Amino acid sequence: MTVKALSIGLKGLEGYLVQAEVRIKPGTESMVIVGLPDASVKESRERVLAALGHFDVDVTDQKIVVNLSPAEQKKNGPLFDLAVAIAALKELDMIKCKILLDTVFIGALSLDDMVVKAEGMLPALIAAKGLGLKKIYLPYDPIIPIHMLKDLECIVVQHIEEVVQHLEGQELLPFLPNLTPNDKIPLFIDSPQRDFRHVIGHEQAKRALEIAAAGEHNVLMSGPPGCGKSMLAETFPSILPTLTNQAQLEVMSLYQLVGLNKGLESP
Known part of the structure; x- marks a missing residue:
């Protein structure tokens, strides 16, 4: 058998x-x-x-x-x-x-x-x-x-x-903390150092980034050095929506597979 x-x-x-x-x-x-x-x-x-x-x-x-x-x-x-x-x-x-x-x-x-x-x-x-x-x-x-x-x-x-x-049917004593799916526990992800709202000018580029953030699109920025590409890229995360439950799990999975101990903070 x-x-x-x-x-x-x-x-x-x-x-x-x-x-x-x-x-x-x-x-x-x-x-x-x-x-x-x-x-x-x-x-x-x-x-x-x-x-x-x-x-x-x-x-x-x-x-x-x-x-x-x-x-x-x-x-x-x-x-x-x-x-x-x-x-x-x-x-x-x-x-x-x-x-x-x-x-x-x-x-x-x-x-x-x-x-x-x-x-x-x-x-x-x-x-x-x-x-x-x-x-x-x-x-x-x-x-x-x-x-x-x-x-x-x-x-x-x-x-x-x-x-x-x-x-075989015997109950085990739980030893996990009593957490629920509604508990707000953010990921260990660094907060953006620069905020999108502090960018002055660049209206066309800002509009494109807002559309990309809302529709989850990719963006390719090109231009001469010093025109603001890096600054816009650094501020872009500040307008991205909060990660969904599934997205948080996927991000944590990537951290674990590359050997980084990034998990969830304590509530």
């Missing part, structure tokens, strides 16, 4: 659904991962086996085959650890309940069986929301605004045993 658990893969900022298929059969003791995994995915073998050991599972003389589909997409990062471990535990009958196909598991595993954060979690969450998935298990990350992800039930866990307990 083959057991499937869902996770999210990333190709740049774009996320896609990944099925972690696990089959365990008698054979030489080993764990094989297929589906175009890179080195960081292949290294999950030891982390997953350590997690299985926490449940006193005997995999002696067992061959564990993991297929990450779709097979044509290259897989990278440790975000699939949790999904692979849950599918393996289900295959070993350590999880009795059915794993629903609207539930996603993302997160890396440590050798002490903790579920830890990894790069790309926020883009993965946005992708899961866009794919219409209903429930997601993930580790805690203070810079991820879970309260902004409407219509997606985020279950924050610290240990793989908590995931198993919740799947």
